[in-house]
Amino acid sequence: MFASPAETLAGLQSSGYFTDIKVATAVFLAGSVHRPILLEGPAGAGKTELAQSVARASAVPLLRLQCYQGIDEEKAIGQYDRSLQELYVLLMSRSIQTPDWAQIKREITSRAYFMAGPLLDAIEQEEPCVLLIDEIDKVDYAFEAMLLELLSVWTLSIPRMGTVRATSIPLVFLTSNQERRLGDPLRRRCFYLVVEHPNAEREAAIVARRTPHVDPATHRFIAGLARSLRAYTLEKPPSISEMNDVAMAMELLDLDRILPAHKEIMLPLIAKTEGDRKRLLMKEVFESIVRMAAKYAEQITQDSPDEDVRVLAGSEIGQ
Numbered sequence: 128m129f130a131s132p133a134e135t136l137a138g139l140q141s142s143g144y145f146t147d148i149k150v151a152t153a154v155f156l157a158g159s160v161h162r163p164i165l166l167e168g169p170a171g172a173g174k175t176e177l178a179q180s181v182a183r184a185s186a187v188p189l190l191r192l193q194c195y196q197g198i199d200e201e202k203a204i205g206q207y208d209r210s211l212q213e214l215y216v217l218l219m220s221r222s223i224q225t226p227d228w229a230q231i232k233r234e235i236t237s238r239a240y241f242m243a244g245p246l247l248d249a250i251e252q253e254e255p256c257v258l259l260i261d262e263i264d265k266v267d268y269a270f271e272a273m274l275l276e277l278l279s280v281w282t283l284s285i286p287r288m289g290t291v292r293a294t295s296i297p298l299v300f301l302t303s304n305q306e307r308r309l310g311d312p313l314r315r316r317c318f319y320l321v322v323e324h325p326n327a328e329r330e331a332a333i334v335a336r337r338t339p340h341v342d343p344a345t346h347r348f349i350a351g352l353a354r355s356l357r358a359y360t361l362e363k364p365p366s367i368s369e370m371n372d373v374a375m376a377m378e379l380l381d382l383d384r385i386l387p388a389h390k391e392i393m394l395p396l397i398a399k400t401e402g403d404r405k406r407l408l409m410k411e412v413f414e415s416i417v418r419m420a421a422k423y424a425e426q427i428t429q430d431s432p433d434e435d436v437r438v439l440a441g442s443e444i445g446q
């Protein structure tokens with residue numbers, strides 16, 4: 128999909144995903160040697176968005192399997208089209224005096240009578256696509272075990288039809304919020320990335336992309352606010368998506384700074400549990416968070432490339 132780690136990083140950035148050379152290298156290698164990537168990390172840190180951005184950057188289709196408790200193979204792989212099967216049996220039994228039932232059975236369990244789910248669809252694409260298996264930690268062990276065949280030998284076993292081999296091997300992303308620990312057999316088949324909250328420079332760039340008409344100093348303030356909030360003990364520290372909301376709110380309300388007086392307006396956007404809301408409602412807490420945000424914002428240098436860009440520029444890895 129990409130020719131080098133540097134091209135991967137640049138492609139992701141131009142499709143709106145800001146990350147570092149380590150993540151870009153893992154994506155490049157996974158695409159080159161056909162390994163799935165398991166992404167773990169806090170909610171809103173950019174796991175799903177990474178898969179979507181890889182598809183956008185390489186201009187390939189994104190197929191998505193949204194996992195949930197109780198999901199079964201039919202939802203993931205697909206199922207026979209029962210009404211079409213019945214219709215065929217009816218037609219055969221009416222039009223032929225002595226139907227060949229073995230032949231009819233073979234016919235109605237062939238690929239033509241099977242409606243593909245996202246997994247089958249992904250391996251039947253003419254060109255490799257991106258397959259996102261989102262929130263894999265919600266599935267049970269049986270479903271996880273079913274995925275092992277796909278992710279190691281790139282085949283799927285379909286009842287009565289047999290084994291379907293991949294026409295093209297997708298670049299697979301599995302995401303998890305670690306609600307359940309995934310098994311080691313699945314882990315060993317994947318490259319593993321922890322998607323963390325970004326550093327302040329990158330967070331300012333991400334927020335700037337969403338609100339391009341807002342002053343860069345405000346973007347730096349928002350990145351400082353994110354750092355300040357995450358340094359404070361919260362049950363649910365804000366992620367990039369909350370900071371994007373703050374940026375949009377500041378734009379709509381025409382604010383270039385958040386002052387202690389804006390506490391009540393900002394709390395629904397940044398405090399997401401009752402406990403966090405109570406904590407941030409305390410006057411001195413919110414005041415000190417806003418003060419620290421301004422201090423952190425001053426430390427963000429506008430023009431200096433962050434560490435990962437320097438690594439890329441000075442090493443052969445990016446060439």
Ligand SMILES: Nc1ncnc2c1ncn2[C@@H]1O[C@H](COP(=O)(O)OP(=O)(O)OP(=O)(O)O)[C@@H](O)[C@H]1O
Binds near residue numbers: 169368
């Ligand atoms: N590195 C990034 N570059 C640009 N935007 C980002 C980045 N990371 C996250 N975002 C933004 O944050 C939003 C939330 O990201 P995403 O949905 O990928 O989080 P997630 O890790 O999948 O969360 P969850 O575990 O709740 O599903 C995205 O819609 C995107 O706008």
Ligand SMILES: [Mg+2]
Binds near residue numbers: 174175176261302
């Ligand atoms: Mg997600």
